[in-house]
Amino acid sequence: MNFCAKLKICASIAPPSQSPETLHESAYPKPNKTLMKRIYLIFLLIIAQTVFSQKDNRIENIGEATSQLLIKGDDIDNFKYAIKIQSLYPNEDFSKFKDSPAEVILNMLHGAELELPKAWNEVVKESGEYKIDKTSKYVFTYSHKMGVDNYIATSVIESQSKYYAFSYNLLQWGEDIYISRFYKKVMEFETVEQIDSNPFVIIHDEMQKELNEIDENHSEEILIGPQN
Numbered sequence: 419m420n421f422c423a424k425l426k427i428c429a430s431i432a433p434p435s436q437s438p439e440t441l442h443e444s445a446y447p448k449p450n451k452t453l454m455k456r457i458y459l460i461f462l463l464i465i466a467q468t469v470f471s472q473k474d475n476r477i478e479n480i481g482e483a484t485s486q487l488l489i490k491g492d493d494i495d496n497f498k499y500a501i502k503i504q505s506l507y508p509n510e511d512f513s514k515f516k517d518s519p520a521e522v523i524l525n526m527l528h529g530a531e532l533e534l535p536k537a538w539n540e541v542v543k544e545s546g547e548y549k550i551d552k553t554s555k556y557v558f559t560y561s562h563k564m565g566v567d568n569y570i571a572t573s574v575i576e577s578q579s580k581y582y583a584f585s586y587n588l589l590q591w592g593e594d595i596y597i598s599r600f601y602k603k604v605m606e607f608e609t610v611e612q613i614d615s616n617p618f619v620i621i622h623d624e625m626q627k628e629l630n631e632i633d634e635n636h637s638e639e640i641l642i643g644p645q646n
Contacts, residue, residue, distance in 0.1 A: 474561055474569075476595055477588065481559025481573040484597065488545050488584065489554045489575065494538040501534060501589060501596040503527050530598045540602035541584050548606055550577050557581065557610070560617035567591070572617045574610070581607040585620040 480499050487497060494500050503524070515521045554577035561571040569588040574581055587599040601624045607613050616622070 474563075477561040477569060477571055478559050480588070480595060480597070481561075481571060482556050484586070485556040485559075485573045485575050488542060489550060489552060489556070491542055491546070491551075493542075494535055497597075499595070499597050501527070501531055501598045503531060505596075506591050534597065534600060537600035537602050541600055541604060544602075544604040545575075545582065545584075548577070548580075548582055548604055550575055550582055550604075553577070554582075560613075561588070562618070569595070570618055570621055572613075572620065574613060581610060581613060583607065583613055583617070583620065585618060 483499060484497075487494065506527070515524060554575050557574040557576050559571055559573045561569050563569050567590040569590070570585065571588055572583050572585040574583050576582075582604055584604050585601045586597050589596050589598040601620050603620050603624065605620055
């Protein structure tokens with residue numbers, strides 16, 4: 419599959435508003451970013467409420483490796499499953515995509531890459547508050563395929579007779595799978611059954627929060643009115 423075709427498939431890894439400031443002005447019509455993000459978040463919100471977990475050994479391996487990284491409290495800079503544009507296409511000349519639709523998707527990928535360590539640091543910080551440490555152990559990972567190459571996942575760690583979950587998005591690229599987003603939250607549960615009842619509750623809560631923020635910002639724009 420060529421580069422441009424692959425970019426079209428991976429366009430849904432991040433909300434439209436996550437594209438970085440490096441996005442160039444172009445001759446293409448500008449989409450309504452607020453509407454696009456709202457549609458994206460509503461879709462994820464529905465998914466997080468209704469899906470059933472699926473089994474995939476590749477994702478199980480990623481979940482275990484990521485959980486071990488969290489247990490150790492290590493950073494994610496050199497983690498092999500963290501998304502990096504240069505890893506996806508190490509020999510690609512990205513300059514040829516300037517001012518094209520493909521550049522928008524490249525900027526989304528770049529935005530996801532830049533945001534990933536920041537979000538991971540928040541997850542590590544929360545795990546410390548719950549006393550997840552080197553005595554903790556990995557339990558398992560829930561996952562669900564959302565589209566052609568996209569998944570949501572929740573990994574579970576046991577520590578001091580309690581269970582802790584954290585969630586993330588995954589992007590399949592050829593035969594490989596990479597983490598494209600972490601949700602900045604760790605949740606505590608008394609039993610595995612509590613997690614089973616809604617394994618993607620963290621994603622659901624985050625999507626609802628982002629939808630509320632969009633509504634609040636939109637209401638403020640209406641009250642303020644257009645600026646000259």
